[in-house]
Amino acid sequence: MKENMQKKAVKHKAVILFSGGLDSTTCLAIAKSQGFACYALSFDYGQKHHAELAGATKLAKLFDVTEHKIVKLALNDFGGSALTDQRISVPDYQGDGKIPSTYIPARNTIFLSIALGWAEVINAVDIFLGANHLDYSGYPDCRPEYLSAFETMANLATKAGVEGQHFKIHAPLLQLHKHQIIREGLRLGIDYSMTFSCYRLDTHGRACGRCDSCVHRKKGFAEAGVPDPTQYV
Amino acid sequence: MKENMQKKAVKHKAVILFSGGLDSTTCLAIAKSQGFACYALSFDYGQKHHAELAGATKLAKLFDVTEHKIVKLALNDFGGSALTDQRISVPDYQGDGKIPSTYIPARNTIFLSIALGWAEVINAVDIFLGANHLDYSGYPDCRPEYLSAFETMANLATKAGVEGQHFKIHAPLLQLHKHQIIREGLRLGIDYSMTFSCYRLDTHGRACGRCDSCVHRKKGFAEAGVPDPTQYV
Numbered sequence: 196m197k198e199n200m201q202k203k204a205v206k207h208k209a210v211i212l213f214s215g216g217l218d219s220t221t222c223l224a225i226a227k228s229q230g231f232a233c234y235a236l237s238f239d240y241g242q243k244h245h246a247e248l249a250g251a252t253k254l255a256k257l258f259d260v261t262e263h264k265i266v267k268l269a270l271n272d273f274g275g276s277a278l279t280d281q282r283i284s285v286p287d288y289q290g291d292g293k294i295p296s297t298y299i300p301a302r303n304t305i306f307l308s309i310a311l312g313w314a315e316v317i318n319a320v321d322i323f324l325g326a327n328h329l330d331y332s333g334y335p336d337c338r339p340e341y342l343s344a345f346e347t348m349a350n351l352a353t354k355a356g357v358e359g360q361h362f363k364i365h366a367p368l369l370q371l372h373k374h375q376i377i378r379e380g381l382r383l384g385i386d387y388s389m390t391f392s393c394y395r396l397d398t399h400g401r402a403c404g405r406c407d408s409c410v411h412r413k414k415g416f417a418e419a420g421v422p423d424p425t426q427y428v
Numbered sequence: 429m430k431e432n433m434q435k436k437a438v439k440h441k442a443v444i445l446f447s448g449g450l451d452s453t454t455c456l457a458i459a460k461s462q463g464f465a466c467y468a469l470s471f472d473y474g475q476k477h478h479a480e481l482a483g484a485t486k487l488a489k490l491f492d493v494t495e496h497k498i499v500k501l502a503l504n505d506f507g508g509s510a511l512t513d514q515r516i517s518v519p520d521y522q523g524d525g526k527i528p529s530t531y532i533p534a535r536n537t538i539f540l541s542i543a544l545g546w547a548e549v550i551n552a553v554d555i556f557l558g559a560n561h562l563d564y565s566g567y568p569d570c571r572p573e574y575l576s577a578f579e580t581m582a583n584l585a586t587k588a589g590v591e592g593q594h595f596k597i598h599a600p601l602l603q604l605h606k607h608q609i610i611r612e613g614l615r616l617g618i619d620y621s622m623t624f625s626c627y628r629l630d631t632h633g634r635a636c637g638r639c640d641s642c643v644h645r646k647k648g649f650a651e652a653g654v655p656d657p658t659q660y661v
Contacts (some may be wrong), residue, residue, distance in 0.1 A: 212644045266502070266505070267502065268499070270501070270545065273546050275548065275549030295430065300545040300547075300548035300588075301585055301586060304541040304544060305542055307541075309538055311533070311537060311538075312506055312508075312532075312533040312537075313533075316508030316533050321430060334607075335587055335590045339583055341581070341584040341585050345581050348574070351573055352537045352568060352569045352578075353569070353576045355533060357527070363456075382441045396633070
């Protein structure tokens with residue numbers, strides 16, 4: 196028992212960006228499997244697909260996170276994205292290599308910055324996010340070079356960084372295909388029927404099946420060779 | 429008249445981090461004097477010295493900014509700073525070279541990230557902040573190397589950056605002493621009695637005269653050789 200207590204005492208804390216979607220839930224499961232005490236951070240940022248927050252709350256409990264914070268930040272007040280601006284409708288998947296209108300200006304930077312602030316307050320140096328660079332929508336803030344630049348900046352920005360701590364941005368899904376992410380999540384026991392990915396969920400929590408996020412998700416389950424538990428309209 | 433209209437049409441937009449304090453008000457005046465259409469961004473982040481927001485609103489009108497946004501973000505929910513956490517009292521000025529407890533973890537990073545998001549939405553690439561590296565409290569996120577790393581990250585983070593735009597972080601006060609900042613502001617017509625700097629303003633808007641921010645401000649007016657219009661308790 197003494198050994199157990201000692202183990203508990205040295206458990207490192209990590210802040211995890213956690214939307215309750217497929218990627219960030221897998222990311223949370225990975226951080227947990229690596230032995231981190233998990234501090235899950237979600238944002239109520241005026242996203243249209245609000246059902247994901249309710250799902251995130253359930254999942255955070257299921258994963259027994261140390262703390263789950265939902266930060267309110269009205270990015271919809273700025274607009275400029277199909278995900279936050281009521282005047283822009285969410286497009287069907289195009290796959291034309293262009294950055295789609297679902298891109299939210301500086302979203303990951305804003306979320307990571309707030310994660311960095313929380314991490315510094317709780318004396319954590321590890322920050323996880325489910326950014327994915329392969330089966331993704333071409334968002335610039337999911338690229339390895341961006342994440343590396345953020346990490347450099349974070350270590351110059353903070354008291355902890357100046358005092359010799361080193362913040363690390365973990366993106367364990369970065370170089371995985373969607374089907375690999377799903378297989379890893381299943382191995383870690385995730386019930387993906389509880390995760391939401393669709394950009395235009397209906398009021399019953401059913402996915403559209405046609406937006407970028409749905410298309411990547413569907414393809415992932417198909418390629419993983421496992422049943423897709425998603426409820427589509 | 430035609431020429432005037434053309435001039436108006438090409439006026440560049442800039443987002444200015446604007447608290448209504450001495451530094452950020454001077455920074456706003458400088459951006460305006462450089463011909464930018466100014467988009468002032470303030471934060472209601474649970475700061476104890478809340479009177480500055482009312483002052484910021486008045487000043488933004490006086491400077492005829494194109495838009496003034498006050499974003500709500502409950503950094504006090506994280507705590508960890510004497511400026512946001514009711515359990516930590518604001519210390520008197522120490523001047524011991526250590527980063528004081530008024531440091532807010534990742535504050536400038538969070539504010540600049542949100543400024544970056546707004547800038548991208550309105551097609552601006554210029555972001556101003558009143559960071560000052562000489563007469564300051566040793567905050568890591570006021571250093572030139574930090575600002576430079578943020579700029580690099582910002583250009584990798586954004587659609588506009590990827591598409592060849594270049595975001596620039598302007599910190600025109602960075603290498604100025606407080607008395608130089610004050611002289612520049614007076615030259616630009618600022619009424620500094622309208623600006624607030626104190627970390628523990630009383631309910632009548634009177635400054636304590638003893639916190640870091642008051643001490644730097646007082647010294648600035650003394651060294652500039654001009655009357656200090658601040659109301660002290």
